Amino acid sequence: MKRAVAVLALGLGLTVAGRPHAVAVELDELTAPAAAAAPAANPTSLWNWFGIPQGVNKARDARLNRRGNNPQRERVDPLKRIADPENLKSDNPAIKTAAEAKMEADLAPQKIKAIKFLATVCCCCSAYKAEVKNALLAALSDCTEEVRYQAAVALCECSGDPCTICNRCSCCDPDIMGKLAELADGKAPNGCYLESSPRVRAAARNALKGCEAVFRPTGQGPTQAPPPGPTETPERRATSSAPPRSDDIRANLVSFEEARKATPTYVASEADGPNTGFAEVGDDPATFPNGTIRSLGGDFGLASYQPPAKTDQPLEAETFRPEFIPEVPAIIPSVEELKARYANVSVMRSQEVSTQGGIADLGNALQESRSVQSVDVQRRSPVAMDPHIRGYKFGQIYAQADGVFWTPARLDLDTMLNKIDPAMIESVTVVSGPYGLRYGPGLAFIDVQRAPTPRYDTFQSDFDTRFTTRTNGGQVNAREIVTAGGPDYGLRASYGIRNGDDYLAGNGLRIPSSYLSQDIWTEFSYDLNPNQRLDVSFMRLDQGYTEYPCQFFNIDDLATYGFHTRVVDTDPSAPWAKLTVEAWYNSTRFDGNTTNKRLGHFPELQRVDFALFREATGLSPIGPFAKTVDGTTDGNLFSSGARAGVTFGDPEASHLNVGTDIRHLGQRINEHFTVDPANDVVEPLFPDGPSFHTNMPRSWSTDPGVYAEWSHPVTEAWKAIVGARVDFVWTKARFGDVNPDGILASEIDTPRDLEQYDTLYAFYYTNEWQLNEHWTLTGGFGHGQRPPTLVERYADGLFLSLAQSGYTRMVGDPFLKPERDWQIDVGATVRHDDWRAGVRYFHAWVLDYVTFVDDTVTGFADARLLRFFNTPRATLAGVELDWEYDLTARLTPFARMWYVEGWDRSIGEPLPSIPPMDSLFGIRLHDADRGSRWGVEFAARVVNTQHLLGTIRTGGLLDLTTIEERTPGFTVYNVRGYWNVRKNLNLIAGIDNLFDKAYQEHLDLRLLGPGALGGQPGFQDVTGQGPTRVWSPGFTPYAGINWVF
Template sequence: MYRLKYSPFAAVLAAIAVPLHAAEAPSSLEQVVVTAPTMADPPTVVTDPKAPRQPIPAHDGADFLKSIAGFSVIRKGGTDGDPLLRGMSGSRLGILLDGQEIYGGCGGRMDPPTAYVYPESYDRVTVLKGPQSVIYGAGFSAGAVMFERDLKPLVEPDWALDGSLTVGSFGRNDQVVDARGGTPAFQVRAGASRAHADDYEDGDGTKIHSRYTRWSTQAAVAWTPDTDTALELSMAHSDGEAAYADRGMDGSRFSRDNLALMFERRELSPLVEKLWAQAYYNYVDHVMDNYSLRDQPLANRFSAMNPDRITTGARIGVVLAPGEAWRVTLGADAKEDIHRGRSAMNRASGDAAEDYFESLPYEEDMRFRQFGVFGEVAYRDAGGGRTVAGLRIDEHAAKDGRRCVAGMFMNGMCMMVPANQTRGETDRATLTSGFMRYEGVLGDTTWYAGLGHAERFPDYWERLLRDEDTLNSAFLSIKPEKTTQFDLGANWTSGAWSGSLSGYIGKVQDYILLTWIAPSRVRNVDATVVGLEADSVWRFARNWRATGTLAWVRGENYTDDKPLAQQPPLEARLALEYDDGTFSYGGLLRMVADQHRVDVGSGNIVMNGQDIGRSPGFAVFSVNAGWRPRKGLLVTAGIDNLFDRTYAEHLSRTGVSLPGFVFPADTRINEPGRNLWLKARLALD
């Protein structure tokens, strides 16, 4: 039976993931984050992934992001949910790890990109909302999320160590360590994390098939000959396993290997402010099976599938300062993405299934190539306002290597699906994206208005399904998606009050919509999206503050005169917090409205990620407390879902019938009941 395996590459990284000297210690330990941080610069949100959060997230990127207004998650159980920003999921939302794009391997989105993200191993998470930049990648119509690590020059030898330990209900047990240090000429950074949770129970005490174990190691060495130059080589390995309540298989391998080289040079001349270049390699090796994490499979038929994905890419850019008020960014990026797979179905045992698929060569089913050039110009006027505009042009190509359409090739034939008529064909497109935004200052208010356009090449999952009309391959018939969106917002401060408000309205031509009523198929429709996000902070007394956030989105499928499928309901959060520097206390009330705007059977690229009907609203109350006994030490504790409510998110997947579990197979998967947790974080320098 397959279990977690440690490759030689992993062993090397694990050996060096020990406390080392660090470049810069954290300046402070933050209080518990219970609502989204306010917008930093329009339209950007920046937050610290090491800070404790409530409700406590699973140790992955999607559950971390759901604390930010505008994000929601398609839940499948304990971990590895699929994130949405403003109701948009999949490749509409860019996920970048230190500037690198990463994709999952599973055809059913068991492992979205955020499944390979370990948030606490990063120093900063930056969210750019809407099509308001062209620097970070192609087709990001919803926005982009950057998980980033710092590399700063040292003027003298220095070190730092940051670590945390988390325990909680349902067997929760996490450990994270991050160490860095060096001299003015050389720096080293290494870290490791491990997270585990057992099956959780909902508010009624019903056990949900949801346990997981995840671990990661990463290391980097940098040469910094002076304060303006850096050359860094980094590598990482991670793996894990996760049980899912929404499908007939679990994930028994989530292996990722990464290697990256980055160069940066600042202040080359009065004109050239910064020059940077990066090359990277990401390999994802994923295994799903029906025997490693669950009881005896149905009819004793042991099956496993092993997709993998190889992504290589490079980026280069320069920032120019032709005048004091001007900044010009020019650059190019390219990547190649290869998806392959192999499988073993209906074997006599788990060992037999593993031995069989590992004896097979991988077979390539799709290959993608992209090359793009981009430029952004920013101008700051005498009144403090700023105008930003950008344009990018991308050449895309996708080659179809599948033998079958939306199915499996076994024993020399396609199983209950047609043979693929587009096998060997290549789809090509030249796509253009751009934006223009003005940021103004009026007293203590910063406001912005931007118009953006993003053209998105159909991704792997959208090309897998059948054409709506022919019921054969949609690989060549599906059109690129084109989003034009207007964003308007403001950040403001007035005495004890501060906050932000943003709204958007977008027209999506050729929106790619999936239908999961058999036979599953894909087509283009025209859609409109409109939404609103707001947050406010009131510091009404010394050491006290009240915080609130609101997120609302409404999508319309104009082709069918229906609501756009898989849209999150209205959500609001209210928090009351006390913090005197030594002790802190807080409470969070999360309120979610009912959702009656649905299109049953339609949805997104998550396997069977479809509307199943209306959902009721709910409210959940949580509390937390913190203690800073000394500098560099923070202990926090909390109770999520204090009143043990039984509820499910509107976007949660439906469960499946599993041996040993009584959860109904035709209803949404419920969230955890009352959850107690304790976290200690130590920062040394």
């Protein structure tokens, strides 16, 4: 009679009267292929309901081979799925065997789910103790590597605790330990491991050591004279390194069991469990010698107890929280988990964001990421940080979230990522080069993905409460997420609030940075049938008063709303493997002003007042003086578009992706300035009246495009992808909105000059070579083009803080050319059991790079008039290094370094807005299960002095001027940790800038002039340094909680 596993149904969550209900499942069902079932009728798809496939087929059948001369052109029946039950009836052995194997492989997720549950119950209940053992033993021989791995992990968890007296739940017995030894160290006659997977071998060693640590003989067996001949000394045996053999382990364990039962003191009890033959460590410490039974050279000997050694490869932690919420693993994820397929792609996952301490902006989260080394940011506000990727900046970076294209409404007050709370993301993919052409035209790409809505067997709902506070600036980040779903639908609703006040820099200066941002997101997904899904989402964000230090304006109000809908089709009767069609619309409006821009401890507009007074009188004022100008700004932007993408072939093997998309943008920005009527000293400087304005006229951009990508595994060790894209971009500005007294009006002759057409091309080719189980080489070459932004073409003297000096007026060029980027990437990664490392190098040649031409305002060095300009040749090049080493099972030192240089080759000078070399060194202490329960990290960030200062042409194009200040290097220390208290309760805490270092990032803004202002009383910051700088936050403790209920 076959033994049954009575607990597999528990793993599927079946309950009766509120209690788990055991359902007997045949043991063979865990590993045997599913029996052939009657073929189910194909579900009626949306396309079948409209009759599209039927009509196409009927027309084709009537036209092709009508006279019988072209039989090869007749339509053939579509290919069945490999695991189609009908294939089990085939007389062709290849088709039948493939169906059986595919069905077996498709059962792997269900097996893993059941095994994970068995790991929670172990062998505690005598009613199904033997069945659980047999089920796990059978899973150790499964054909799927993940199933074997999870079975070994489960047996490790079910080995018992050597520090307790009664190990009733242990599943260790001779058969289990013998099989584990075979997996861990068993080798074929040719010297190759019987188990090909290193992590399965490591997990099996862990489980075997756990069993050895728990079990040992309960007494002395019958004394036998030693056999004649030489004997091996205990010391010799204790140092033997020969791997244990599974047969020896089984034989010795059985002999121990027989010896134990032969002793007069042995009394069988239910506590021993069926067929264990062992007592647990600690039964009677005074009776037995101090030590454990260990396998030494094929025999069992007595050795002093040592805790289980670290695994050769860290074990992956199972999901520690409900499925719809990602787990929280180690602070420093393993390199191999974070590297995507090629060296120019990196991924930041939600579990890493969870440990960052409530960072309010996604751009800042990318900069703090340990897995993404290529991102730096320009700090504008705690909720608005502008990301840079390998020196690429706004306009060159294409950013999208769940397929929706996002772009800032006003570049210095809004960013491409600040609409998305970091707490909401599932992953962020950063493509550091022209390899993301499926998204759109760009030189680098950011793709944000939120978690999909869940599905449950029956209706289920969950609540997720997240709260983090940062004491420096009183910052609070809170979010409540409600998730619900059923068998064919899922929904999620979320409300978040981010609020903060001024923070203190390391030198004690209070930086004006208050903010208030609230948002709601609602998502609904419905399965039209098993193969088609409809997703709909809506978002609304309201950002209240927000301060932007060293910029002309603060935000008074910014509001965004957006819609997105998507249809996904995986109908097997369709000619494609997957079809996705989506559309979106989002809109942002804003209002800003110069309120609170004349703070005594943080002078900003006082510098304008000083410069205008000196311009009007030729004198430098003594003491405080009256304000001169106040200003307001307003504007809006809308982004709409659609995308359709199709995958042909097997997505896991050779396949083709083709698609088309279109984006349509509209944008305008206005600035209004008023001269203070009480200040008659500067009134002569404004002969046109006390009011004036600047703007960017209402402008539009339309960009339809098509792309194709082909992915092909050339060999088992060589994978290649090639792709191409073409875009047709149209931009236009409304002539009636052009300020007749503005600078833009002098740049054009007719209204047609405001309308431009660009055709853009892009292509790439990437490779991955798996040299051996440790080394992987990557390489790629790509060409990308991007159109000028609407601001770059149509800005008319806007006060946009784009350069390092905050006060810059920007003028566009309607005739600006698209940038053309040629980039190569090479990289290598090495992964050993206890250390991992990687190196990546890139070099990019950018033709018609968009930079600036300078017309400095005389007497006021910060008020630069910058024009967008195409420099013929520019280069970007850099390197990224990473390394980590498992010093012990609980201690991991690590190091990271990244560096990029940018040069304007036409003038032989550095490009602006390029960060200096950045590096990170630290050590992480965590639990032995790869930090799945707790972890603490101490890290030092070391940033070099930036000596390469951005230099541009002056108005005459012959002279050069440097528009950046040298930024000193710095070192800051951070400590952070987390504790997963329970499956639904996670705690985090840490301290940023542990030693309260005063420092400034090179990309952050600063106001340096006018030079004579430095000696004026009341207008110096508390450091007495004169210039007004955006210093980074000082000592910043934080703590947070995530509670799911």
